[in-house]
Amino acid sequence: MENAYVYGAFAGAVLLLFPVFLSLDAYTDIPKNKIFFSVHAFGVLKVIGGYIVLHRGGLAVHLSRKKAVFVPYADMQNERKKFEITAGFQLYTLRTSVEIGDQTLPAAAFWTAAFLQICSRTVLPVFRKGKKFLCLQNGVLLRHGGDAALVTAHLVTVFNQLTVLIAFAKIILEAIINLWQKKKRKNIRRSKA
Numbered sequence: 001m002e003n004a005y006v007y008g009a010f011a012g013a014v015l016l017l018f019p020v021f022l023s024l025d026a027y028t029d030i031p032k033n034k035i036f037f038s039v040h041a042f043g044v045l046k047v048i049g050g051y052i053v054l055h056r057g058g059l060a061v062h063l064s065r066k067k068a069v070f071v072p073y074a075d076m077q078n079e080r081k082k083f084e085i086t087a088g089f090q091l092y093t094l095r096t097s098v099e100i101g102d103q104t105l106p107a108a109a110f111w112t113a114a115f116l117q118i119c120s121r122t123v124l125p126v127f128r129k130g131k132k133f134l135c136l137q138n139g140v141l142l143r144h145g146g147d148a149a150l151v152t153a154h155l156v157t158v159f160n161q162l163t164v165l166i167a168f169a170k171i172i173l174e175a176i177i178n179l180w181q182k183k184k185r186k187n188i189r190r191s192k193a
Helices: 002-017 074-088 106-128 161-192
Strands: 019-029 034-041 045-054 057-060 068-072 089-100 135-142 149-158
Touching: 002 161, 057 074, 089 106, 106 135, 106 149, 149 161
Parallel strands: 089 135
Antiparallel strands: 019 034, 019 149, 034 045, 045 057, 057 068, 089 149
């Protein structure tokens, strides 16, 4: 019976530390103001997908034909703080490709493509320094005779369940502390009145 507890504890520790690979595929069509995305676990299990439409007041995230969530730009600053849990996530792969074309000003498209290629050749080696496992790739395509402004990205990150548990515990503790502080402020205002 004691061996069962030891084996269970060992299995639980292995599951908590087992690496999880999460991939994000995104495709942006800039003239249409749409960003299509899908998130997969281990490259095969779909977690979420849909598209984002940019509006004047915020972002409309369409998760299905009938379900959409509107996120105002003003609320995004507060929402950003919730994503501090990403500190425990390790970037593993980042592949991007940019397709540029301008029928009326082909020289502008050419110089933009050249600038993006120079930037990627300069910046990507800096990010890769000291991380031999990291795969960073970028491609720039120049479309001849047509208009285009497309960006495709494939991002893979790795983390373990222990990191996620710690992040959620941190979020819950911060919420409890905020509630406690609000309650304390109310009590102080009531005692002054």
